Amino acid sequence: MEASELISCYEKGIERSMNEDLLIEILARLPLKSLSRFKCVSKSWYRLISDKYLQQKLPLISTGVFFRSESDQFKEPRYAYTADDGVIEDSQLDFFPFHEKSTIVDGCNGLLLYYRPAPVTFYVVNTTTKKWVSLPRPQKITQLSILAFDPYSSPDFNVLCFTAWRAQGADLEIYSSETGKWDQHEIQFGIETDAISATMHYFNNVLYILAYPNLVVAVNLAKISCNLIKLPEPMNRDGRVGHSQGHLHYAYIDENKLKIWMLKDAKRSEWALKHETSVRHFIGTREIKPNILAFHPEKELVYIWVPWKMVSYNLRERRSEGVWKFDKERGKAYLIQIWLFPCSSFLTKCLA
Template sequence: MDGEMSEDVLTEILARLPCKSLARSQCVSTSWQRIISSDYLRRRLRLITSGVLFHDGPRGGDGGRKQAYTYACASDGGGVAEAADMSFFPCHDTSTIIDGCNGLLLYYASYPTAFHVVNPTTQRWAALPAARGKTLLSVLAFDPSASPHYKVVCFTGWLPRGASIEVFDSEAGAWREHEVDFGLDTNAMSATMHCFGGALHVLAYSGHVVRIDLDTMACAVTALPAPVSCRARAGHCRGRLRYASSDGSRLRIWELRDAGGGDWAMKHEIGVKDVIADEQIYGSSQAVTFLFMAFHPEREVVYLWAPWKLLAFDMVERRVEEEWMFGSEKEGAHLIQIWLFPFSRHLANCLA
């Protein structure tokens, strides 16, 4: 079929396919595989929006339902974000999602101890070899625009100003042990982390962000423009580090202009009334708040968790661009993490 139409026409057709169909279409022919692998087609495709939800069940007691993360995909244009069917992964019911990064999920089972990395887009998964130490905190790092390889970082012990870690590199297929020096007291470090450009960015309650290079394990400390709270987040937009600080009713965003000098510039500031223009809500006794979730990697758009929905808010136009509800349990759902990532040959080939 591809021999009967021009490559430009075929590219236009492929650009309109859902990401799962596009991933499978690589097997049609070598010419289809080449077009799907091209950077031109990747730039034509919309970013994929994904979320990890926390459904709040009964607390306390042996009879309480286990609390767990649920993976959901948000469709283009808004609507209802339904939980993804993960039944293709045989260990889904015996392990827990503990992290996600750019289209991959990290599952962990405590007994017997096991890590799995799962790609919901292509419905592939990989079992990792057993780590040597006991994991205290685990993070997944994956950039589908750069490589099909990923890393899993496990913190296995705390030092006064650093940590013992094990890093699994999918390219090498093995774990390696390291010690890192944060450059700050470990007690100041938070569990709020962000992966970008081969590095892990960790917020510290001392008012700093620590960049850990996952190749060299070197750490760099940069002072932040505002204090760190449980609602603060770091992220990247157009390749630059940004810092978001929110008190639930007001959001301030800074951009790092000079990493060496710690030069931050204020980019945006919005209030709750800019986001939620519902007079009935304001007239009720309910407290109106929103939480910052993520930056769009290429546009001046942020993703916010408002009452029972995820919002894409355009910071330039000052308007809600898209919104998603989260099924019948939306009032009990608490959004933990979202990310946006490009479809690419690396996402399609990952875990092949």
């Protein structure tokens, strides 16, 4: 190859690299729905959108909101997305043919778990790719169903069905999308089952469950074993556990004071009080009781429910960053559950 040809190839490589850098900056500002569609434009676009570098630049893309309204028009629970402009947009789930015959029972990092009573069927739905899959029927009747999906590590997911409660444990069936099978297990909590609450959080193959009077039960799904972590204070019935910046956090709001602890050492149940601040300034009247909804996985942000709106609160600057109001059309809506999910190549690959 001549020197001139080598220089020409080098210059074209630089130009292509600069164009890709510019394209990445543009793509990083797009909503997840658009990114999913643009992967079909060309092989180079597919490669860029699937690249880990782009995934790291992307912010938290969306918040899935599952709520019920008292208005006459909307009697069934609804699933919607929060947009950056403070608008709550109803999600179009027409692509899933069993939407009206099934019920959303859980969600995790961009996936929804549906349950259909007759015939008994579980469905996992990816609202980003508009793909869905039906699961084989579990052997036993489920009493509680949990969806477990980590979009940072794998496109595979698990469905946990608690089929019977024991004095200090439970019978459990776990479906793996990797194997396509249900496996039966017995699990021991290490405490009375009556102490277990309904507040749960999944992260990195561990299901964290708040329990009375002052515990977190950490269920390791790989080992099918439990560890107990003591809370820094007696459990608040409106308390919430979640992960932010790689650490487990526990938070609640009592008398309009927000308290957040970060777990430093699970084996020693060592917590550090990270934030303690009043949230009265954006709540208003004392009759309104706010609740913690979720933690932002990467930023110093928490999501708080203040009827009839959802607020993202910046802990460092002690101010609200985003407010999503439920409009009059929905009446006095009350929140059932929300799910935060980041953009991830594994999310767009799951059920693809």
